[in-house]
Amino acid sequence: MENTRENRIVFWLFLAPVLFAFLMVVVIPFFLGIFYSFTDWSSSARAGGGLQFVGLENFSESLKDPSFLYSFLLSFIYTGLNVLAINIISFALALMVTSAIKGRNLYRVGFFLPNLIGGLILGYVWQFIFNNALPGLGEVWKVLAPLAEPENLVLAGRSKSVLALVVVGTWQYAGYIMMIYVAALESVPVELHEAARIDGASAWHRLKNITVPMVAQAFTITLFLTLVNSFKQFDVNVSLTNGGPSTMFMGKPIFGTELLALDIYRTAFVANNLAQGQARAFIFFIVLVIISILQVRTSKKREIEL
Numbered sequence: 385m386e387n388t389r390e391n392r393i394v395f396w397l398f399l400a401p402v403l404f405a406f407l408m409v410v411v412i413p414f415f416l417g418i419f420y421s422f423t424d425w426s427s428s429a430r431a432g433g434g435l436q437f438v439g440l441e442n443f444s445e446s447l448k449d450p451s452f453l454y455s456f457l458l459s460f461i462y463t464g465l466n467v468l469a470i471n472i473i474s475f476a477l478a479l480m481v482t483s484a485i486k487g488r489n490l491y492r493v494g495f496f497l498p499n500l501i502g503g504l505i506l507g508y509v510w511q512f513i514f515n516n517a518l519p520g521l522g523e524v525w526k527v528l529a530p531l532a533e534p535e536n537l538v539l540a541g542r543s544k545s546v547l548a549l550v551v552v553g554t555w556q557y558a559g560y561i562m563m564i565y566v567a568a569l570e571s572v573p574v575e576l577h578e579a580a581r582i583d584g585a586s587a588w589h590r591l592k593n594i595t596v597p598m599v600a601q602a603f604t605i606t607l608f609l610t611l612v613n614s615f616k617q618f619d620v621n622v623s624l625t626n627g628g629p630s631t632m633f634m635g636k637p638i639f640g641t642e643l644l645a646l647d648i649y650r651t652a653f654v655a656n657n658l659a660q661g662q663a664r665a666f667i668f669f670i671v672l673v674i675i676s677i678l679q680v681r682t683s684k685k686r687e688i689e690l
Contacts, residue, residue, distance in 0.1 A: 421663040426656055442663035446651075450634035452664060455647035456671075462546060462643060463614040469554045470561055470610045471603075477558065478565030479591075492566065496559035503556070507623025510552045514538040542640035545625050549641065552620050557613060561606050568602035569595065604683035611679055615672055618645035644668055 421442055423435040446452050477495055481488045498506070515537060522533075538544050572595060580590050621627070627639030627646055642650070648668065652661025 417662045418666055420659055421666050423659050425659040425662070427658060438659075442660040443667065446660055446664045446667065450636040451638040451642065452647055452651075454633040454638055455642050455644045458546070458641070459615060459617075459644040462549060462617070463611060465547075465550045466553050466614040466617075467607065467610045469550055470558050470614075471606055473554055474558045474561035474606065475565050477562045478569055481562070482566055482569045492563070495562055498556045498558075499560040501556065503619030504623045506552060506556055507620045510548070510555075511539065511624050514548055539625060540629065542629055542631050545629065545641045549617070549620060549624060549643075552624055553614065553617060556620070557610065561610060564602055564606050564609075565599065568599035572598045600683075600687040604680060604687060607679055607683055608676060612672065612676060615668075615675075616645055617643050618649070621646050 420435075422437060422439060424438050425435055477491075481492045481495070485491070501509075518538065538548050576594050576598075577590055580594060585593070621641070621643045625641040627642035627650075629640050630637050631640035632638070639646075644664075645668075648661050648664045651664060652658045655661075
């Protein structure tokens with residue numbers, strides 16, 4: 385009994401610093417944020433002093449703001465494109481580096497390296513590529529001459545800028561997701577493929593009927609990770625487009641590539657409306673939780689079907 389009690393004490397002593405940090409950095413700020421979202425909190429000094437409780441005013445104003453609604457819609461579109469692109473490319477890369485190709489370990493390292501680059505740096509690098517490198521190639525090669533025209537710059541149009549965000553996000557994150565698929569693919573018994581090959585099954589049928597069902601759990605994990613990561617995209621959005629170019633939505637000029645995280649940041653720290661920014665963050669959190677739960681449940685059901 386004494387040993388059990390001592391083990392419990394030692395366990396909680398080692399766990400205490402982590403729990404304290406988690407409470408101070410995550411739990412307490414989260415609930416304080418919910419409280420502040422129902423007030424008129426801002427960084428400006430007040431003549432009367434103290435916070436004023438405003439109820440659901442911050443939430444209603446956010447839901448009426450065209451920039452917030454547009455950012456919400458754009459985040460859904462961007463997330464859908466990004467999740468699709470990342471998972472397709474990652475799975476294809478995983479199949480390649482788990483095949484008998486020469487230098488596959490070198491390829492694994494090369495594909496994973498972009499994930500180690502910070503999002504802000506990555507955005508500025510690709511901004512240079514889109515604004516300078518590609519037009520430069522257009523001046524050298526006549527086939528790419530249209531790229532040298534100012535109106536044809538990738539970041540000059542809203543739709544092309546959104547696609548540029550998808551390209552950069554995929555380039556950065558595909559290598560990380562690839563490693564998850566690699567681990568899943570390497571756990572598939574080789575005997576199943578050999579038996580199917582002897583029975584005359586083609587590569588496509590082996591992929592469809594053996595590989596995909598066997599790595600179904602990996603799809604659940606990767607879809608969750610890419611979904612959450614895409615919705616929370618901020619650093620690449622800031623450094624690559626900074627929300628531009630502008631567009632019109634509901635009769636109001638707004639930032640054409642401003643994703644939800646950037647809209648929340650600008651509301652809180654640029655417009656100095658901290659309470660409304662927190663309200664938007666809370667709405668964002670609720671929607672993200674609902675979507676994540678639905679995605680995991682759907683993927684789990686799909687696993688059983690496969």
